[in-house]
Amino acid sequence: MEKMKLKILYSDLKSDIDIIEKELEKALNSSSHLINDASLHLLQSGGKRIRPVFVLVSAKFGQYNIDKVKNIAVPLELIHMASLVHDDVIDNSDLRRGTHTVKAQWNNRVAMYTGDFIFARALEYVTSIENKRVHQILAKTMVEICNGEVIQIEDKFRKDQNLKDYFRRIKRKTALLIESSCELGAVVGGLDDKSIGHLRRFGYFVGMSYQIVDDILDFTATDKELGKPAGSDLLQGNITLPILLLKGNPTIDQFIDQASVGEVTESGRLEMLKVVRNSDSIKQSITISNQYLRKALKEVEALPNHPMKKKLRDIALFIGKRKF
Amino acid sequence: MEKMKLKILYSDLKSDIDIIEKELEKALNSSSHLINDASLHLLQSGGKRIRPVFVLVSAKFGQYNIDKVKNIAVPLELIHMASLVHDDVIDNSDLRRGTHTVKAQWNNRVAMYTGDFIFARALEYVTSIENKRVHQILAKTMVEICNGEVIQIEDKFRKDQNLKDYFRRIKRKTALLIESSCELGAVVGGLDDKSIGHLRRFGYFVGMSYQIVDDILDFTATDKELGKPAGSDLLQGNITLPILLLKGNPTIDQFIDQASVGEVTESGRLEMLKVVRNSDSIKQSITISNQYLRKALKEVEALPNHPMKKKLRDIALFIGKRKF
Numbered sequence: 167m168e169k170m171k172l173k174i175l176y177s178d179l180k181s182d183i184d185i186i187e188k189e190l191e192k193a194l195n196s197s198s199h200l201i202n203d204a205s206l207h208l209l210q211s212g213g214k215r216i217r218p219v220f221v222l223v224s225a226k227f228g229q230y231n232i233d234k235v236k237n238i239a240v241p242l243e244l245i246h247m248a249s250l251v252h253d254d255v256i257d258n259s260d261l262r263r264g265t266h267t268v269k270a271q272w273n274n275r276v277a278m279y280t281g282d283f284i285f286a287r288a289l290e291y292v293t294s295i296e297n298k299r300v301h302q303i304l305a306k307t308m309v310e311i312c313n314g315e316v317i318q319i320e321d322k323f324r325k326d327q328n329l330k331d332y333f334r335r336i337k338r339k340t341a342l343l344i345e346s347s348c349e350l351g352a353v354v355g356g357l358d359d360k361s362i363g364h365l366r367r368f369g370y371f372v373g374m375s376y377q378i379v380d381d382i383l384d385f386t387a388t389d390k391e392l393g394k395p396a397g398s399d400l401l402q403g404n405i406t407l408p409i410l411l412l413k414g415n416p417t418i419d420q421f422i423d424q425a426s427v428g429e430v431t432e433s434g435r436l437e438m439l440k441v442v443r444n445s446d447s448i449k450q451s452i453t454i455s456n457q458y459l460r461k462a463l464k465e466v467e468a469l470p471n472h473p474m475k476k477k478l479r480d481i482a483l484f485i486g487k488r489k490f
Numbered sequence: 491m492e493k494m495k496l497k498i499l500y501s502d503l504k505s506d507i508d509i510i511e512k513e514l515e516k517a518l519n520s521s522s523h524l525i526n527d528a529s530l531h532l533l534q535s536g537g538k539r540i541r542p543v544f545v546l547v548s549a550k551f552g553q554y555n556i557d558k559v560k561n562i563a564v565p566l567e568l569i570h571m572a573s574l575v576h577d578d579v580i581d582n583s584d585l586r587r588g589t590h591t592v593k594a595q596w597n598n599r600v601a602m603y604t605g606d607f608i609f610a611r612a613l614e615y616v617t618s619i620e621n622k623r624v625h626q627i628l629a630k631t632m633v634e635i636c637n638g639e640v641i642q643i644e645d646k647f648r649k650d651q652n653l654k655d656y657f658r659r660i661k662r663k664t665a666l667l668i669e670s671s672c673e674l675g676a677v678v679g680g681l682d683d684k685s686i687g688h689l690r691r692f693g694y695f696v697g698m699s700y701q702i703v704d705d706i707l708d709f710t711a712t713d714k715e716l717g718k719p720a721g722s723d724l725l726q727g728n729i730t731l732p733i734l735l736l737k738g739n740p741t742i743d744q745f746i747d748q749a750s751v752g753e754v755t756e757s758g759r760l761e762m763l764k765v766v767r768n769s770d771s772i773k774q775s776i777t778i779s780n781q782y783l784r785k786a787l788k789e790v791e792a793l794p795n796h797p798m799k800k801k802l803r804d805i806a807l808f809i810g811k812r813k814f
Contacts, residue, residue: 196637196640197637198637198640198641198644199644200640200643200644201637201640252602252603252606255598255599255602274579274598275579275643276640276643278576278579278602279576279636279639279640279643280640281606282576282609282636282639283636283637283639283640285606285632285636286629286633286635286636287633289613289625289628289629289632289633290626290630290632290633292625292629293622293625293626293629296622298617298620301613301616301617302614302617305610305613305614305616305617308609308610308613308614309607309610309611309613309614311610312603312606312607312609312610313520313521313522313525313607315603315606315607316520316522316524316525316600316603317521317522319524319599319600319603320522320523320524
């Protein structure tokens with residue numbers, strides 16, 4: 167259902183998305199078999215290619231040239247892919263001895279270096295762009311994303327954090343790269359600074375809404391829809407919006423304490439989910455997500471008339487209202 | 491003793507190395523406490539700053555401007571630092587240069603993201619350089635280094651590898667970044683293509699010698715000198731030159747098999763070290779390292795007359811002859 171909607175949404179961009187898909191394939195080619203296997207896996211698992219799409223659509227407001235635009239769309243998706251690969255690296259500091267350990271570490275090592283390789287490939291792409299502003303935006307974005315990753319670790323299981331901590335975290339985790347996708351598309355399209363600003367902020371607001379919806383779905387969707395157990399975020403210590411809005415709930419507090427020492431039972435997880443699902447915090451989180459979405463749509467309104475405005479709106483609404 | 495020699499060698503570059511040291515400190519500053527702690531730790535553990543020194547010395551053959559040169563010397567050292575941090579995740583090695591690694595003190599994920607952060611900071615530096623050639627050399631180098639890291643994993647514990655596999659591996663692991671340091675220093679210094687070529691090849695040959703010496707020292711130096719147990723490379727499955735030259739030795743073969751399943755005993759390690767140290771393979775490895783060193787010195791000879799030629803020679807000889 168959701169995939170279908172996305173397909174319709176992307177239909178008139180299809181030929182350009184196909185070009186980007188081909189470029190991604192080419193970029194992930196390596197002289198290492200292990201990297202090639204890992205990359206193929208990444209490509210086949212799909213992904214919504216939201217960042218490239220935002221680059222394309224933003225650039226279409228100006229002088230659109232797919233050969234120029236792809237040189238920024240491809241590295242942005244590569245950076246996103248690399249960060250996905252690194253997020254999958256598990257912490258095995260307590261696994262040290264025996265055959266399985268060596269193997270597990272190999273997998274981690276391969277994942278880490280595959281991520282590094284993809285980052286480096288992204289750079290290689292960017293070198294073909296002779297616009298200093300593009301390089302600066304991209305480098306700054308990457309620094310902030312990496313900062314955010316470590317801050318996310320610092321904040322794990324921390325019950326004394328507040329909404330500000332959360333928003334700062336999801337900004338770096340998700341909103342920044344979408345913001346930069348829109349901004350860079352606009353820069354490459356040669357838009358004026360005012361329009362670049364609107365698109366940049368649009369990306370930021372959509373990105374915030376996107377991550378909040380993600381954090382809600384982690385509690386409300388089924389294990390099957392998520393492809394992992396619902397509540398995984400909290401299980402791993404990531405304290406997201408629905409939890410922050412439930413602050414002080416004894417069941418949740420106890421769950422966090424148990425999760426922090428790896429002592430969560432299946433019934434404990436189901437109880438936690440019940441508390442979150444039956445609380446007001448999901449509705450409140452949706453309200454906050456919708457506020458960001460409205461701000462995003464306002465930025466679209468402020469843009470000069472253009473057929474692409476409807477596309478931006480549709481994509482934003484798809485992202486902000488998706489069910490999984 | 492070695493530190494003393496290095497100090498004398500660097501003495502007339504000291505003020506510029508200090509500038510780079512300050513810049514490295516600045517670059518490693520982050521809004522995350524964990525990253526700051528990790529980075530401070532990295533800075534304090536020192537390192538020979540060989541890559542920046544090669545940039546400086548190479549640039550001195552042309553129009554030398556420290557403000558321009560530092561913008562390439564700093565990112566090269568940052569890339570080296572980032573790869574050290576990631577290597578520590580990989581090898582599960584708790585000690586580097588005798589102090590606890592970032593990974594040992596925190597965990598794999600923090601080390602991985604700290605490495606990512608440092609990579610990103612390197613990029614941020616590079617954006618200030620408006621020379622496409624510089625960007626291309628750097629990006630290509632990074633892609634190849636990452637490729638090499640994964641190939642190194644593929645080759646681990648593989649007894650059927652040959653010298654060619656080894657040389658290809660150390661080229662990517664070490665020689666490439668030193669090659670690029672010399673090349674980029676020469677490019678930023680505005681040298682002619684012929685001189686750039688000599689310096690690039692000089693860097694490559696010195697880099698090969700450097701890594702071979704490193705691989706020899708892993709067997710011949712004491713645990714104290716190494717800051718980790720001698721023989722660690724083979725323990726982790728890295729089959730280096732001295733081992734390749736001992737091909738077929740039953741003690742070594744058995745050691746590799748045991749190491750691959752994590753079943754090496756302390757007496758097994760000492761026995762392996764004895765076999766390597768008492769064999770001809772150390773002497774043969776030194777001969778091969780010296781061949782690279784001679785090739786490096788030949789490239790220096792081919793450069794036009796310049797007071798920096800002596801400096802290049804001295805640094806190369808220091809690197810190729812160092813005791814630990």
